[in-house]
Amino acid sequence: MKHLLFTLLTAGLFLTMSSSYRGNDLFQVISSHPHDLEEMNPYIETVHQSGRLWIVQLKKEAPEAIMDSLRPLSGSEKHYLYEGMFISNKSKKNKINIKSYTSEVKVENLRKDIEELAAYETRFVGTPENQQVLESTAIRLQEMGYAIQEHCYRGEVCSVIAEKKGKEKTKDIIMVMGHIDSVGESFAGADDNASGTAVLLEMARILKDYDNKKTIRFFITNGEEAGLIGSSHYARKLETTGEIKNIKLALNMDMVGYNSNGIVELETSPDHEHLARSMADLASRFTTLKTKITLGAWGSDHMPFLSRGVPALLTIEDWDTKNPCYHQECDSPDLINLDYVAEIAKLNISAVLAKDLDLQD
Numbered sequence: 001m002k003h004l005l006f007t008l009l010t011a012g013l014f015l016t017m018s019s020s021y022r023g024n025d026l027f028q029v030i031s032s033h034p035h036d037l038e039e040m041n042p043y044i045e046t047v048h049q050s051g052r053l054w055i056v057q058l059k060k061e062a063p064e065a066i067m068d069s070l071r072p073l074s075g076s077e078k079h080y081l082y083e084g085m086f087i088s089n090k091s092k093k094n095k096i097n098i099k100s101y102t103s104e105v106k107v108e109n110l111r112k113d114i115e116e117l118a119a120y121e122t123r124f125v126g127t128p129e130n131q132q133v134l135e136s137t138a139i140r141l142q143e144m145g146y147a148i149q150e151h152c153y154r155g156e157v158c159s160v161i162a163e164k165k166g167k168e169k170t171k172d173i174i175m176v177m178g179h180i181d182s183v184g185e186s187f188a189g190a191d192d193n194a195s196g197t198a199v200l201l202e203m204a205r206i207l208k209d210y211d212n213k214k215t216i217r218f219f220i221t222n223g224e225e226a227g228l229i230g231s232s233h234y235a236r237k238l239e240t241t242g243e244i245k246n247i248k249l250a251l252n253m254d255m256v257g258y259n260s261n262g263i264v265e266l267e268t269s270p271d272h273e274h275l276a277r278s279m280a281d282l283a284s285r286f287t288t289l290k291t292k293i294t295l296g297a298w299g300s301d302h303m304p305f306l307s308r309g310v311p312a313l314l315t316i317e318d319w320d321t322k323n324p325c326y327h328q329e330c331d332s333p334d335l336i337n338l339d340y341v342a343e344i345a346k347l348n349i350s351a352v353l354a355k356d357l358d359l360q361d
């Protein structure tokens with residue numbers, strides 16, 4: 001930027017704002033040029049500063065030229081972040097406190113769901129038990145009030161979609177997914193991926209009464225272990241109908257249950273580095289998790305969406321210290337760190353809310 005302000009001030013052109021006083025209006029500082037900041041300083045009051053976000057109000061005597069370095073926050077943009085609370089404007093009606101949602105995560109719910117899912121002899125795709133667990137999960141989501149659809153590939157591999165339409169006219173969709181199938185070891189698959197499925201169910205429970213602007217879609221994928229079958233089929237279908245461009249965020253949760261160091265990996269493609277960074281920011285605000293960003297994605301249901309240009313991200317336990325029982329019969333609930341699972345749930349809930357409120361790119 002722009003030496004305009006500096007030039008005007010040094011030329012003595014003080015255009016005061018007395019006739020257009022902006023009262024309590026909020027502005028974002030959109031310059032970091034030292035000249036601008038120096039000249040602006042006497043005329044602003046800082047309301048909030050965090051990272052690159054600097055929100056100010058103007059003093060009465062502020063010159064009009066100062067507007068070159070400021071962006072007015074208005075309408076839906078009139079919001080700012082502090083202390084984990086996001087205020088969309090000053091009326092209580094629109095106040096969204098993300099922490100009031102993340103604090104609803106209940107370890108006991110996660111424990112119950114992980115144990116129930118791992119109690120099936122197998123959840124391998126194509127088995128009667130796989131169909132059974134899928135149906136009972138679909139019923140759970142339906143009872144929460146979500147509209148349910150089944151998507152089947154060759155009549156054999158069925159996935160479940162549970163949707164809550166957004167209240168605004170936008171076609172935007174926020175998708176949350178996790179695979180329900182297992183590799184088929186007896187009474188196993190607690191971490192892979194009863195953990196992700198349990199988080200999805202807990203998120204659905206907590207967000208069922210949330211007044212979402214964008215459509216929220218929960219996607220219980222199936223056949224992940226047999227080659228990403230359910231997610232690939234569904235992504236292809238959405239590509240054919242053109243709907244895939246409406247998916248503004250796809251969160252995948254796979255193996256989010258075994259951990260001792262508090263690290264979660266945030267995995268996406270290099271194209272979506274900003275998404276990983278904003279997730280890391282949410283993790284620092286709303287969870288106790290430490291984050292490891294992995295650019296270069298592989299091996300789970302976010303892939304078919306990433307390859308079609310959807311901003312998709314996987315949360316997964318730190319792969320350096322991953323479950324020693326990965327894909328084995330000993331992948332059982334007793335190895336699950338439920339407090340860690342709860343933090344993953346908080347992270348993904350905060351990401352859905354941040355996206356719904358346009359806090360994330």
Ligand SMILES: [Zn+2]
Binds near residue numbers: 179192193255
């Ligand atoms: Zn898995």
